Amino acid sequence: MLESSVFSAPTTMSKGYDHRTIEAKWQQYWDQHRTFRVTEDPGKPKFYCLDMFPYPSGSGLHVGHLEGYTATDIVTRYKRMRGFNVLHPMGWDAFGLPAEQYAVKTGIHPAMTTAENIATFKRQMKRVGLSYDWERELSTTDPQYYRWTQWIFLKLFDRGLAYVAEVPVNWCPALGTVLANEEIVDGKSEVGGFDVIRKPMRQWVLKITAYADRLLEDLKLVDWPPSTLEMQKNWIGRSIGAEVDFSLADRRGAIRVFTTRPDTLFGATYMVLAPEHPLVDVVASEEQKAAVQAYRETAMKKSDLQRQELDKEKTGVFTGGYAVNPVNHERLPIWIADYVLMSYGTGAIMAVPAHDERDWAFARQYHLTIREVIAGGNIKEAAFTDTDRGTVVNSATSDGSFSINGRTPSEAIPKITEWLEKQGKGIRAVNYKLRDWLFARQRYWGEPFPVLWVDGEARPLPEEQLPLVLPETGNFKPSGTGESPLANLDAWLTTIDPITGKPARRETNTMPQWAGSCWYYLRFIDPKNSTHLVDPIKERYWMPVDLYIGGSEHAVLHLLYARFWHKVLFDIGVTSTPEPFLKLVHQGIVLGEDNQKMSKSRGNVVNPDEMIDQFGADAVRLYEMFMGPLEAMKPWSTRGVEGVTRFLERVWRLMVDEQGRLSSVIVSTVPSLYQQRLLHHTIKKVTEDIEALRFNTAISQMMIFTNEMTKAHQRPRAVIEPFILLLSPFAPHVAEELWNLLGRQSSVSQQPWPIYDPAMTVSERMTIPVQVNGRLRAKLEVAIDTSPDEIERLARAEAAEWIQDKETKKVIYVDKKLINFVI
RNA sequence: GCGAGAGUGGCGGAACUGGCAGACGCGCGAGACUUAGGAUCUCGUGGGCAACCGUGGGGGUUCAAGUCCCCCCUCUCGCACCA
Numbered sequence: 001m002l003e004s005s006v007f008s009a010p011t012t013m014s015k016g017y018d019h020r021t022i023e024a025k026w027q028q029y030w031d032q033h034r035t036f037r038v039t040e041d042p043g044k045p046k047f048y049c050l051d052m053f054p055y056p057s058g059s060g061l062h063v064g065h066l067e068g069y070t071a072t073d074i075v076t077r078y079k080r081m082r083g084f085n086v087l088h089p090m091g092w093d094a095f096g097l098p099a100e101q102y103a104v105k106t107g108i109h110p111a112m113t114t115a116e117n118i119a120t121f122k123r124q125m126k127r128v129g130l131s132y133d134w135e136r137e138l139s140t141t142d143p144q145y146y147r148w149t150q151w152i153f154l155k156l157f158d159r160g161l162a163y164v165a166e167v168p169v170n171w172c173p174a175l176g177t178v179l180a181n182e183e184i185v186d187g188k189s190e191v192g193g194f195d196v197i198r199k200p201m202r203q204w205v206l207k208i209t210a211y212a213d214r215l216l217e218d219l220k221l222v223d224w225p226p227s228t229l230e231m232q233k234n235w236i237g238r239s240i241g242a243e244v245d246f247s248l249a250d251r252r253g254a255i256r257v258f259t260t261r262p263d264t265l266f267g268a269t270y271m272v273l274a275p276e277h278p279l280v281d282v283v284a285s286e287e288q289k290a291a292v293q294a295y296r297e298t299a300m301k302k303s304d305l306q307r308q309e310l311d312k313e314k315t316g317v318f319t320g321g322y323a324v325n326p327v328n329h330e331r332l333p334i335w336i337a338d339y340v341l342m343s344y345g346t347g348a349i350m351a352v353p354a355h356d357e358r359d360w361a362f363a364r365q366y367h368l369t370i371r372e373v374i375a376g377g378n379i380k381e382a383a384f385t386d387t388d389r390g391t392v393v394n395s396a397t398s399d400g401s402f403s404i405n406g407r408t409p410s411e412a413i414p415k416i417t418e419w420l421e422k423q424g425k426g427i428r429a430v431n432y433k434l435r436d437w438l439f440a441r442q443r444y445w446g447e448p449f450p451v452l453w454v455d456g457e458a459r460p461l462p463e464e465q466l467p468l469v470l471p472e473t474g475n476f477k478p479s480g481t482g483e484s485p486l487a488n489l490d491a492w493l494t495t496i497d498p499i500t501g502k503p504a505r506r507e508t509n510t511m512p513q514w515a516g517s518c519w520y521y522l523r524f525i526d527p528k529n530s531t532h533l534v535d536p537i538k539e540r541y542w543m544p545v546d547l548y549i550g551g552s553e554h555a556v557l558h559l560l561y562a563r564f565w566h567k568v569l570f571d572i573g574v575t576s577t578p579e580p581f582l583k584l585v586h587q588g589i590v591l592g593e594d595n596q597k598m599s600k601s602r603g604n605v606v607n608p609d610e611m612i613d614q615f616g617a618d619a620v621r622l623y624e625m626f627m628g629p630l631e632a633m634k635p636w637s638t639r640g641v642e643g644v645t646r647f648l649e650r651v652w653r654l655m656v657d658e659q660g661r662l663s664s665v666i667v668s669t670v671p672s673l674y675q676q677r678l679l680h681h682t683i684k685k686v687t688e689d690i691e692a693l694r695f696n697t698a699i700s701q702m703m704i705f706t707n708e709m710t711k712a713h714q715r716p717r718a719v720i721e722p723f724i725l726l727l728s729p730f731a732p733h734v735a736e737e738l739w740n741l742l743g744r745q746s747s748v749s750q751q752p753w754p755i756y757d758p759a760m761t762v763s764e765r766m767t768i769p770v771q772v773n774g775r776l777r778a779k780l781e782v783a784i785d786t787s788p789d790e791i792e793r794l795a796r797a798e799a800a801e802w803i804q805d806k807e808t809k810k811v812i813y814v815d816k817k818l819i820n821f822v823i
Numbered sequence: 824g825c826g827a828g829a830g831u832g833g834c835g836g837a838a839c840u841g842g843c844a845g846a847c848g849c850g851c852g853a854g855a856c857u858u859a860g861g862a863u864c865u866c867g868u869g870g871g872c873a874a875c876c877g878u879g880g881g882g883g884u885u886c887a888a889g890u891c892c893c894c895c896c897u898c899u900c901g902c903a904c905c906a
Contacts, residue, residue: 259906341906344905356906639835639850700847700848774842817843818842
């Protein structure tokens with residue numbers, strides 16, 4: 001605090017540029033003139049530029065947020081000047097855990113905390129000069145917003161995409177509450193450090209798996225970072241294989257397995273069931289029952305975390321039962337082991353230790369047979385899993401009617417799958433890692449489910465009764481039964497079913513924070529519509545989002561959930577595009593000055609308010625963009641902010657004198673050819689760089705322009721004015737002020753973007769590097785139209801010292817680029 | 824372990840389809856103006872006295888490699904028994 005007052009001492013007068021006054025002035029101007037308000041205009045091409053809206057936390061905006069917001073703001077301002085009708089909105093993802101936890105501690109209603117935090121965020125954003133259309137501001141906690149979140153839930157319910165299931169939750173007995181994964185650290189509750197166990201509870205689940213294929217396929221339609229596409233693909237985890245039935249040896253029934261390697265079926269030497277598999281009790285023999293039961297119990301007690309810790313050593317128990325391999329009728333011992341997961345495939349596998357790493361390790365551990373059916377590796381050393389190399393062996397039926405021997409595994413797979421299908425022994429099958437989405441939270445501060453429980457059955461509320469408003473309370477403590485705090489509110493809880501008139505109980509769960517963020521981009525299009533989620537005409541005008549910028553921490557969940565809801569809304573005709581977000585970019589993480597992640601405990605957190613106090617919003621914006629490539633992780637440097645501040649002051653002095661008046665060096669004469677070339681080259685570079693989101697190099701070009709023009713004693717308006725327009729998306733306040741000082745009237749943001757003349761971006765002279773054997777020996781300054789012969793002659797003379805009298809074996813001349821003599 | 828991305832001066836980073844490595848900024852050095860400078864302006868600034876050497880290391884392709892190919896090392900992010 002004391003330091004900043006030293007810095008903010010009014011030395012600004014000598015600099016001639018007082019960011020405080022100027023920035024406040026233009027922010028007020030934009031507000032009053034509603035400069036950034038936007039409505040549908042069929043006469044203009046549209047551009048929808050979206051930021052991932054923030055959770056308004058108590059600590060306010062940080063410099064990492066600002067990086068993304070500044071980037072979209074530059075694109076937005078640029079696109080407007082290029083004649084686009086730009087939708088650039090901001091809102092609040094305001095339901096969430098921190099406000100609720102704070103309420104439990106202090107008794108202060110989350111709505112209060114949230115409102116205060118939103119006010120802070122909004123004030124900070126306005127200070128940065130972000131050109132949002134604030135008339136479209138929305139909050140997920142507003143009943144007029146979550147009314148439609150609930151409406152979407154009803155649609156999901158109608159279509160059978162929302163259902164209730166018993167699902168394990170993180171239950172903390174000491175706290176008497178369910179915890180979110182984020183609230184658990186090293187298997188203990190974050191608060192208090194108590195034990196957390198897995199406990200099945202009745203939960204709402206959304207059937208995202210029904211959309212798995214489309215979620216995967218449609219990734220082809222979007223322009224996203226490769227890592228994000230990859231993460232989504234992996235999360236969906238589609239794999240193709242076969243399901244095969246293995247009948248039990250001594251009893252009725254069969255074990256169905258899923259395998260991606262049916263080509264190895266003849267190499268199966270045992271089977272494994274997940275410990276929770278329902279057939280375990282059926283197959284277990286009398287002698288093994290006790291051991292099986294004991295193993296089952298320890299496996300169930302293991303949390304996910306413990307399973308991970310023990311991932312090196314595989315464990316399991318023989319059940320005493322046997323199954324029969326359908327292709328060669330061999331008896332295979334059935335084991336249970338927790339390396340087989342109940343939640344994937346059929347919860348059972350055929351084990352082929354010769355060609356699967358996990359089965360190989362398990363077979364080694366328990367001395368089970370390892371039989372090679374793909375030649376090409378050394379199965380004594382490791383499992384051979386290659387499907388492109390290797391030859392199938394020992395894989396024919398005893399009667400010789402079927403064989404895949406001699407083929408490569410990838411050839412054999414379709415062959416045997418087809419045969420299994422014909423024989424009725426198996427079927428081609430596709431499996432996904434993706435699970436249905438656990439959609440309920442045992443929380444107060446979230447959207448209530450529009451559902452009543454009548455005679456043990458879930459009944460949707462009629463649409464007309466939406467929104468189902470979150471009831472008021474002063475008690476945010478968990479109910480203690482595992483239900484949300486809503487279970488304490490009897491007056492709200494018990495009601496009458498409007499259809500049957502029977503007594504009903506309201507659903508006490510609330511929706512997860514993801515719910516509100518799944519569709520907010522649609523509401524921005526038509527935020528005040530009271531009869532529709534979004535007006536179809538407006539939706540068709542604005543969708544899809546053309547540019548979406550936000551952190552990579554949302555690479556999977558938010559982006560997958562939003563795509564899922566979008567597709568459901570597409571199916572019911574609410575949206576007109578298959579995908580919501582066309583182009584996606586993640587801004588990189590901003591590290592502290594010490595190159596470490598910013599954190600309170602390290603004391604390296606940079607506060608944007610302090611930076612703006614000291615250097616002004618324009619400088620902070622510019623620095624955020626100048627740091628480096630948008631997507632890269634990079635450290636903050638306050639020195640760097642000083643650097644761009646100097647740049648802005650140079651721009652200022654380029655046209656303003658000591659008295660704060662337009663400088664006399666600004667003239668109306670025709671610029672020199674050199675100045676025109678400089679300008680056109682700068683327009684080209686800045687334009688192309690903004691389009692490609694390379695803001696750092698755009699700024700460096702503007703610095704070059706400024707440095708060059710500073711040298712000139714006559715600075716023609718014809719080059720200075722377009723330059724101010726180029727600068728305006730980056731440093732809008734200074735740009736407005738300078739535009740005004742130049743005597744121009746309306747807001748700089750409503751001026752057309754300068755266009756460059758390609759003929760003006762090339763110089764009439766060029767420099768040709770002269771190489772001898774690839775080494776730079778001289779440089780040649782020649783006119784642009786010098787003939788290659790002439791260049792060679794001049795170059796020979798320049799490089800005579802190195803060529804001497806040696807014969808040149810080869811002369812390579814790259815047109816207008818370089819000449820190289822090979823001797 | 825698997826997948827994705829990245830390694831360039833003292834620092835942040837430039838370098839389009841292979842064609843002058845280090846743009847621009849920070850820092851540093853020298854000078855100018857100044858009572859003064861943490862202001863401003865000018866000049867310099869990869870290493871080496873030089874020939875030369877330099878883009879994580881080692882090979883290769885090419886007249887020419889930061890850029891292309893092969894092997895290896897390091898870092899970041901994600902997934903993690905997914906049959």
